[in-house]
Amino acid sequence: MVRNPAHVFRYYQDNPLTFRLLVYILLCSSAVTLCATVFQIAVDYRKDVRDIRTRLMEVEISHARTIAVAVWNFNDEQIHNLMGGILALPDFEYMEIVTKTNDYRAGEKTEKMSISHQFELPRIEPEEYLGTILITASLEAVYRRIKERVLIILGSQAVKTFVVSFFILFILRHLVTRHLKAMAEFARLLDFKKPGQKEEERFLKLNRGKNKVEDELDRVTEAINQMIGNLSKAAKEMETQARIQGELDAGAIIQKACTPEILPELKGYELAAGFHPAREMSGDYLDTLIIDNRYAVLVVADVSGKGVSAAMYANITRVLLRDKETLQISPSMLLTALNRSLRKEFHANHFLTMGYMVVDLKNSTLTYASAGHEPFILIRESDGEISYLKPSGYPFSRLHADIFDQRLVQESIDMHPGDLVFAYTDGLTDAENPEGEMFGEHRLVRELKKLRRLPAEDISRALHGRVRAFSGAAAQTDDITMIVLKKQAMDHKAEKRTDNKEEELCHAAGK
Secondary structure, eight states: OOHHHHHHHHHHHHHHHHHHHHHHHHHHHHHHHHHHHHHHHHHHHHHHHHHHHHHHHHHHHHHHHHHHHHHTTHHHHHHHHHHHHHHHHTTTTEEEEEEOOOOEEOOOOOOOSEEEEEEEEOOOOOTTOEEEEEEEOOOOOHHHHHHHHHHHHHHHHHHHHHHHHHHHHHHHEEEEEEEEHHHHHHHHHTTTTTOOOOOOOSOOOOOOSSSSSHHHHHHHHHHHHOOOOOHHHHHHHHHHHEEEEEHHHHHHHHHHHSSSSSOOTTTTTTEEEEEEOOOSOOOEEEEEEEETTTTTEEEEEEEEEEHHHHHHHHHHHHHHHHHHHGGTTOHHHHHHHHHHHHHTTTTTTTTEEEEEEEETTTEEEEEEEEEEEOOOEEOOOTTEEEEEEEOOOOOOEETTTTHHHHOOOEEEOOOOOOOOEEEEHHHHTTOBBSOBHHHHHHHHHHHHHHHSSSSSHHHHHHHHHHHHHHHHSSSSSOOEEEEEEEEOOOOOHHHHHHHHHHHHHHHHHHH
């Protein structure tokens, strides 16, 4: 038992490693505790803020229509009742409704520690603008809860840290440090020239009780370098294996989420697609949408880079694109809105190209736009003429985000029976053979001319087969994605019946 400071100092001199271990354990435990506390508080804070934002969005979803009807009917009493009910929700402190004829306010608005959500009232009549709603939620309760959690966590962790540290110190001293002192004393007194020294006295024997099995302490001088080398090698192998497995798992999930399993059937058209990742994860993005049973949206995109990051950006793009339902039939409006969303997600060294097509199944028109993507290839059935549909447009990136709208152009063409439109990513043309020669655009056009009269699905399969045959034993280095759109050709009898019908209509109009 240490009874006074002098004994403590002497104990420190006799056991410096023990004291240093105590200090290191306390420091490391405190650091881990602090980091864990900060992480937990950050997670709790983000969760609380996310919950508040969710409640704000739920107000828009569940109450916007009711409020709009009340504003339309000039029902002030109902409006005030609705505002009172909304402000009764946890953390909500202020709400205002601004209309063309009147403003309604409830609660007290604070400038600090608050979150606001503003949205337009749904329109009762398509052309009639009603106004906007602003709802503010206070973060004061969130901060109060965070402070309470910090005090509770730090207090409990501090007690646990000190108790555990002293127990660990006792165990280490009993199992390790006292034997290290014995080894050091033995080494200091060891003298092979000492006269009369017996052979067994040259060997260290640790006082570890009876029936002790040999362990690392008995082999430390001869095995430490080998142990360190083996541990280092094993750790690197485990890290590499974990990283590879993580990428494979993430890639499988992203791939399944981003790729349509079944293509829609388009009346009057044949549609086929090919999606061939170079690895388990793909940075290409392929998608199809049907809108109002009239419009078919076809999307092909390519994210820079490889691996999990590219696949994640492709998945983010899919989510953002599908979220903008009202803009999907307008390529230029959709790409413009997508640029505003993606600029917040992309890092400086990433970019994404996209080809976006909308097929009007009723009027047989194709409207398209491109965000710096490879041109669409059009082959007319009438004369086999090749056209490159290349509307101007920058890729999605931070570099071009501010000037994206200035360059974007939307174009349209009429689709005639037998016409073929082909969209793809550069993994197809960049495919290399063992000699390093690329498949190239000229081979692609040549093969499309040969295959253009086949069904769309056969064109997709045959084209991929010829790319793989060209590559031979060379490994696929980039993802290959393609879309084949072909307007079904009319048979001669159907064409003749249509022509006769048109002549009859013209003759009747002339009379």
